[in-house]
Amino acid sequence: MYKVLLVDDEPLAIQGLELLVDWEKHGFRVCATCEDGEEALRLMRGIAPDLVVTDIRMPALDGLGLIEEARRSGDRSTRFVITSGYDDFDYARRAMRLGVSHYLTKPVIPAEADDVLSRLRAELRGRERSRAIRDGADRHALREALSRLLAGGAGDGERPEADPALARLSGEAGRWVYVHVETEPEETGRAFEAAQRLAADCGACHAIDGGPGAFGLALGLAADGEAEGEREIRAFADRLLAALRAEARGQIGIAAGSAEDRPAGLAASYGSAAEARRFLFFGGAAVVHYADIRGRTLSRDPGMLRAADAILDAVEGGDPSELSAAVGSAFRAFEALLPLPELVGIFAAQAVMRCAVLCKELGGDPDELPGVPASVARGPGGARLADVERELAEFCLRSQAVIAGLQAKRAGGTPSKVADYLRAHYREPLTIKELAERFYVHPVYLGQSFSRKFGTGILDFAHDLRIAEAKRLLRETDASAGAVAEAVGYRVYQQFLKQFEKRLGMKPAEYKLSPNA
Incomplete structure (x- = not known):
C-alpha cells in the first residue's frame, strides 16, 4: 500500500476525502491527516508518504508553500495532488512548475478521484520499476567490481578506487572486512537470499555471489578502533549465522577476515578470510575469525599421505574391523597434526583411486564400486574432516566387499x-x-x-x-x-x-x- 497524507484546514474536507474516495481500491492508505502546511512538513519527515493531497489555500503555509518547502529540503520523490474550489490559473501555473500534474476540485468528485489515483498508481509503479532496474544495475556493477577486486584485477591499474562502484563504498565506511560463507551446495540460494536481507538491514554491507556452496559479504565497519571493530565483526557474524540457520538446512560455516582500511583493503581481508576458512575444516566451530588464528599454521608434510597404504592393505585383506581401524587411525593423526585441508583431500582421492585400480587389476569394473564420496568429488571446500572420514570409510568398506568378491572369483584356482x-x-x-x-x-x-x-x-x-x-x-x-x-x-x-x-x-x-x- 502507498502511504497518503491529507492536508486541509477544513476538517469536513478531510472527512470527505476519507469517505468519498476508495483509496484501497487503488493501492493507497491514508496514514495521517493535518490542518496546515507546517504540521504537514513535520509529518512528512516522520512517515515519508508516497502521496500528499493538499489544499491550495491554507493559513500560514499554504499548499504551494508546502510543496516548495518539501522540494527545497531535497524531497523529490513524494507525489502531490492539489485540491481547491477556486479557478485560479496563477496557482495552477506555479504548481506545474513544482512538478504537480494532478488536481482535484472541491468538493471531491469520486469518479475524478478514481481517475487521478489510477494514473498516480501507474506513475508510482513505473517509478518503482525504474528504481529497481537502476538499483539492480548498481548492485550488479558493485558486485562485479568487488569480484574483480577479490580476484586481484579490480580497478584502474593499481588503484581500485578508480572504479566508480568501489569509489561509492568509500562514502559508506572507512574500514572493511570480507566474510566468507560456506553452505551445502543445494542450500546456497536460500542462504544467499537471507544474507542479502541482512546486508540490506546493515547498510554498509554487500553480498557477493560465489557459486554453489559459497559466497561472501563485504562489511563496512562503523567502529574506528581495532577492538571496537573486532566486536562489531563478531556481532555481525553471530547475526549472520542465526539468519542463515533460519533459512538454510545442513552445514554452515563462516570465516571472517581482517579489518582493513578503505574498500581496496578488501583484497587483503579476502586472503585472511581464506586462511581462517581452512580452520573450518576441522569442525571445532561454525564461525572462525582470522583474529583468533592469526599466526597459526597448518601442516604441509606430504608424508601423511602414506597412511593410504595401510587403508589399501586393509581393503585387500578383507577384514572390515581392520579397515575401520586403519581409516580411524589416519584421521586421528590428522586431528593431531592439523594438515592443510587440501592434503586431506589428496589423501582421500588417492585411497579412492587405488581402490579403483585394485578393482581393475582383479578383473573387475571400477564402475562396480560405490560412487565417489561427495567430500572427495567437490574437494575439501565446504566439507569437514569428520565428513571426509565418514564418507571415505563407507566407500572403502563397500569397496572391500566388491573386491573380496573379485578375489574369491579369481582365487578359485x-x-x-x-x-x-x-x-x-x-x-x-x-x-x-x-x-x-x-x-x-x-x-x-x-x-x-x-x-x-x-x-x-x-x-x-x-x-x-x-x-x-x-x-x-x-x-x-x-x-x-x-x-x-x-x-x-x-x-x-x-x-x-x-x-x-x-x-x-x-x-x-x-x-x-x-x-x-
Whole structure:
C-alpha cells in the first residue's frame, strides 16, 4: 500500500476525502491527516508518504508553500495532488512548475478521484520499476567490481578506487572486512537470499555471489578502533549465522577476515578470510575469525599421505574391523597434526583411486564400486574432516566387499596355481608377499584360501617339498647333509636341520643310515 497524507484546514474536507474516495481500491492508505502546511512538513519527515493531497489555500503555509518547502529540503520523490474550489490559473501555473500534474476540485468528485489515483498508481509503479532496474544495475556493477577486486584485477591499474562502484563504498565506511560463507551446495540460494536481507538491514554491507556452496559479504565497519571493530565483526557474524540457520538446512560455516582500511583493503581481508576458512575444516566451530588464528599454521608434510597404504592393505585383506581401524587411525593423526585441508583431500582421492585400480587389476569394473564420496568429488571446500572420514570409510568398506568378491572369483584356482608354482620353484627363496604379488591377490587372502584347500600353510607346503627332495637325495646320492640342504633351497643349515627333524624325528645322518631310508 502507498502511504497518503491529507492536508486541509477544513476538517469536513478531510472527512470527505476519507469517505468519498476508495483509496484501497487503488493501492493507497491514508496514514495521517493535518490542518496546515507546517504540521504537514513535520509529518512528512516522520512517515515519508508516497502521496500528499493538499489544499491550495491554507493559513500560514499554504499548499504551494508546502510543496516548495518539501522540494527545497531535497524531497523529490513524494507525489502531490492539489485540491481547491477556486479557478485560479496563477496557482495552477506555479504548481506545474513544482512538478504537480494532478488536481482535484472541491468538493471531491469520486469518479475524478478514481481517475487521478489510477494514473498516480501507474506513475508510482513505473517509478518503482525504474528504481529497481537502476538499483539492480548498481548492485550488479558493485558486485562485479568487488569480484574483480577479490580476484586481484579490480580497478584502474593499481588503484581500485578508480572504479566508480568501489569509489561509492568509500562514502559508506572507512574500514572493511570480507566474510566468507560456506553452505551445502543445494542450500546456497536460500542462504544467499537471507544474507542479502541482512546486508540490506546493515547498510554498509554487500553480498557477493560465489557459486554453489559459497559466497561472501563485504562489511563496512562503523567502529574506528581495532577492538571496537573486532566486536562489531563478531556481532555481525553471530547475526549472520542465526539468519542463515533460519533459512538454510545442513552445514554452515563462516570465516571472517581482517579489518582493513578503505574498500581496496578488501583484497587483503579476502586472503585472511581464506586462511581462517581452512580452520573450518576441522569442525571445532561454525564461525572462525582470522583474529583468533592469526599466526597459526597448518601442516604441509606430504608424508601423511602414506597412511593410504595401510587403508589399501586393509581393503585387500578383507577384514572390515581392520579397515575401520586403519581409516580411524589416519584421521586421528590428522586431528593431531592439523594438515592443510587440501592434503586431506589428496589423501582421500588417492585411497579412492587405488581402490579403483585394485578393482581393475582383479578383473573387475571400477564402475562396480560405490560412487565417489561427495567430500572427495567437490574437494575439501565446504566439507569437514569428520565428513571426509565418514564418507571415505563407507566407500572403502563397500569397496572391500566388491573386491573380496573379485578375489574369491579369481582365487578359485589360485591356490592350485600357487601349489604348481611351488613344486617348480621350491628351491628358490620364497615369501607369501611375493607370491601374492605374482598372482594378484592379497597376502592374507592368499594364505587363507591356500590353507583351506591344502590343509597347510604355503611355507609349510614349500618345506614339505624341500624335505621330500632332501630325503631322495640322501637315499640316492653320496652328497653330504650340508650339500643336500643347499641343493633343496636352504641357505642356513640349521634351518634345514630344524625342518628335517620336525618332519622325520631324526637327523639327516640318522635317516641316511636307517633301514627305512
